[in-house]
Amino acid sequence: MAKEAQQYQVNHEKIEELLSLKPDLILASAYSNRALIQLMQKLGHQVETFPLPSDIEGIQANITRMAQLLGQEKRGQQLVEQMSQRIDQVIKQQPAVHPKALFYQPNHYTSGRNTLQDTALRVAGWRNLAAELGIEGYNPIDIEDLLMADPEQLFTSPYAPNSNSLAEQQLSHPALQRVTAGRKMIEIDYKYWICGGPMIADAIEQLHRSLPQ
């Protein structure tokens, strides 16, 4: 998807730049500039704001809505069905007992309730300890709390591979590998989380394959 996107022009959220493109439809996200959106609407442009989904239903709703806006309902429906099929397949194969896991990112960040990672972990057949500890959204977790929760597997999503910093060094803390009985942290690409899309099925399948046999 990133490769296909490269052939399109980048805009920098500047009003003059947008006007000169004479768009028929403007897509915005929850983090877009509110004032700019209002101004574009005032000038008679259609602006559609998409929420950042944190669950499968949200992703599917976004796809359906986008398909409608583009007049491609059929393709949208297809995409949603394919995605549901793959996810249902994983749900059917969930183990009887869900092992304990959590996401651990540089600077001790983890994904609690209402995050894509939480949804993906649970669909794939894991328990998300961060959510069970009462963490909401993306927030840091104390390393002692993490160890006390006794995870069986840790996942991380490298944001900038091949760079080093104190934040990233936290991931190689020896206690993290010892608590999971020597199991190495598993890397799940960051691209699945930056914004929810049909590729979430890839992440869910990868998480499912990581389940202990």
Place this chain on the structure above:
Amino acid sequence: MKQPLALTQKQLISGLSLILAALFLLSLFVGSNPIPLFQAARDTLLDTPSVIALIFSEVRLPRALIALFTGATLGLCGAAMQGLLRNPLASPGLIGSASGAALGAVCMLYFGMSSITTMVLPAGGIIGALAATMLVYLLAGRNAGTLTLILAGVAINALALALISLLLNLAPSPYAVREIVLWMMGSIANHSMDDFQIMLPGVLLGWFLLIGTGRSLDALTLGEETANSMGFSLPRLRWRIFIAIALAVGSAISITGSIGFIGLVVPHLLRPLVDHQPSRLLLASAIGGAILLLAADICVRLFPAGTDIKVGVLTSLVGAPFFLYLIIKSRRFVL
């Protein structure tokens, strides 16, 4: 002269050691989860250690050890520096050794060097500390007054801090910029036993070099010429102390970031208790520095979870007013 507290060296050291031992134990007890410490310590001996044993041996023990060794290093080096330069304001923080060490460590950590071997980190710290210390010493001149030395220190500190900011802004890691505070204020949170092992060789080597400088420092209180005539070679002493400080401070700071004011405050607090004798001050300051940093680190942990206050903020909050007090006091002497 009035003698407020007539303590023998033995009494003083054993008293300070007791406080240190108590704080070290307390530091192991304080954490985000209450854990049965003795059971945890016993469990570390098992083949498959329990979770509480992991928290004890991989989280709390390294933190307490790093606080102890870093605090002791800063206290000891502060005392040695004040003795050598016969300047009440000399300390690793003010003379630039600490920020030089942080700069050296930053160079190594963020630009891929530390993937070669973890020991390049303290090596960078040591080189940075030595370069900054020598630069300040050369800038201020051999017989610099208090003010000149501090001014040279301010200049080198500012330069080092600017370079740290610049390097962290240029570093490839997206997390680097946010870590400027960490290097400038210092933190001993979230370190592992590996980090402790990385800093240990340099710190011990530095301490070892400083043992036995006490008698020369005592002689130096009588003036350079007298010390010379008593057979103490000043240039050799100077090199020995500068290298020792670079080794110890450079290694410690490369792990913790620059923690301020301990090296300045501790020798001053303890000097009246050791009869103003540099030789006695060295060991006392080492223990005092460890006490101060352990206490500050325990306080930092008592703040509500998630606040993540750096330990250097606390030591500076205590140290900066004390620094002002020293300036006012020294002004009274001049006037």
